[in-house]
Amino acid sequence: MKGSGVLKEKLEYDVVVVGGGPAGINAAIASGRMGAKTLLIERYGFLGGMSTVALVYPWMTFHTSSGKQVIKGIAQEIVERLMACGGSPGHLRDTVGFTNTVTPYHPEKYKILALEMLEEAKVDVLVHSFVDKVEVEGNSITSIHLTTKSGSIHVTGKSFVDTSGDADIAYLSGAPCLKGRESDHKTQPMTMKFRMRGVDLNKVKQVMKENPSNFYKKTPINELDELPLTGVQGFYKEWNESGVPINRDQVLFFAGPEEDEVLVNCTRVQGLDGTNVFDLTEGEKEGRKQVLMMADFLKEKVPGFEKASISAVGTQIGIRETRRIDGQYSLTIEDVIAGRKYEDTIALSGYPVDIHDPTGKGVQANDIQGDGSYGIPYRCLVPKGINNLLVGGRCISTTHEALATTRLSPSCMATGQAAGTAAALSLKERVHPKDLNISLLRARLRENGVVL
Known part of the structure; x- marks a missing residue:
């Protein structure tokens, strides 16, 4: 989609992804590669989300505490392509010792690589665009409204993926959302990096x-x-x-x-x-x-x-936690620590629980038992009440405590790829995302390099 100098007041797509951070980039690439006509919308003038806007760095972590890599797929492809262009040394040992590895990257090279990969997947990208309204008929989103420098734009879609980090689309659509810890709704602190x-x-x-x-x-x-x-x-x-x-x-x-x-x-x-x-x-x-x-x-x-x-x-202050959806299942801290896996696992993560105290000085850290990884169920990506919406990244369905691990960029990349794949696959199968055959989705994810 290239600018013609004429405002297109209405755009039509199969899959609309809102939020151009690591989750949104991977969701849009996954959807585009499956042949769905896909649009990625970002409010800033560049992609990368917290990884570029707020200087969140390095990526932590693609591995378990023992060094087994559990996040691959599009996320690993991005790392390898950054390595090839001098934008990352790859996965290195974490000399803090909190995780086994960290993955340094050059944010400016990541911005450009993301655009190149999206273009290769035939995904349209629209930046400087802020969603301010979501239209819903029955239990489905029909369109979203964008505020832009050149006026309002109306975007229709068959399926929507919310990777905004703040559950903006879910919230505006009326899907139930939660915020902060259960006792007082306070969230993890912000950080200006x-x-x-x-x-x-x-x-x-x-x-x-x-x-x-x-x-x-x-x-x-x-x-x-x-x-x-x-x-x-x-x-x-x-x-x-x-x-x-x-x-x-x-x-x-x-x-x-x-x-x-x-x-x-x-x-x-x-x-x-x-x-x-x-x-x-x-x-x-x-x-x-x-x-x-x-x-x-x-x-x-x-x-x-x-x-x-x-x-x-940072261009803006870094946000660890805001809204998250109240989905078909909410991942808990007990699930994470026990290293539970599920029949509908669509991503693994090896990042430990890392709760920055909403009011105190410290950080609560908990290691993962078993093989050092836990599974993220597909149900965590599926909100209640809206049939054609999926969520990836920081605002998936978890408790406050479990969000302290799923919020990290590699985990967001993994849930983003799953959400984008599921959105496109649901359209191919002509079913709502909540009714998608999980075995079919997991098989497609594995074909595309995801570890399950």
Whole structure:
């Protein structure tokens, strides 16, 4: 779909994917490759979602704690193509020790690669487009309305995939949604991430080897001589003595994508609702204030940062949690920790539970038992009440606690591919997504490289 200078007030598609983050990109590619006429809609001027808009980096994780890769498919294809163009070193050991691997990537190269892969799949892309209305007849979405710089656009579709992260389409359609933890609806904190250049990572590594107790207990200190430094969690002493007014308990940053560069994940904005424009406004202001405080602290107190300076700040504040659908099944923390698998599993994940406290300083972490992976049921992608809607990414159906693992980008990539595949396959089979033959869907996913 190329601009002609004339506003097309109505667009018609088989599958409409809303949200151009990792889940939406993979959903649209999967749908397009199955021959469905597919449109991907994104509100920013570029794709990548939190991975590019909010500098969420690196991707964590494609593997279990033992190193078995459980996320492949389109997600792995993206990594391999980034490696081929110098946009990623591939999967590396996590020197924080929280997961087995992390996957660094260059956000600008990811933006372009995503567009190339979408074009190859014959997917149309529309950016700078914000969904402000969803039309529903009976129990089906008939169309969505976009606000754009060139006016309103009316998009009809046979099937819709919500990868907005905030369950925007589900919410506007009237599908039941939940938000935050059950007791008080508070959500995990927002974080304004930023990058710094001029960091001496060799000095950082030396300090870690000299004082291992000042770093995360699972940090592979004894292997640092052989491993590239990918991430650091700790500097507890320096942080506790700093008096910086940010409600967290440690320093966390990740190396790359350049040799002297790090991504700092240390700001923490609590008590705000990421679906409330007034709260978002306050969050953006507070997050950017914290960035400057954090950068000053790092330069003054953390070895290796003496000559560092801010090189990039997120286009927007990073959102961990907002709305999620109340779907046919809600994945629970017990499901995750037990490593449960299901007859309708459409994706696996090996990322542990990682709940950033909505009000306190800490993080609740729980490992996965069994083989180190858990299954995500197809039912988590299917909302109640709307027949032709599927959901992928951060806003699938889970509890607050389980969302703390499904929200990570590789998991979102996997559920996105499943949602896009299911949307196109449902149209081929002429059934509603909730009635789709699960064996048929799982077989198609396996054919396309998904591990189940």
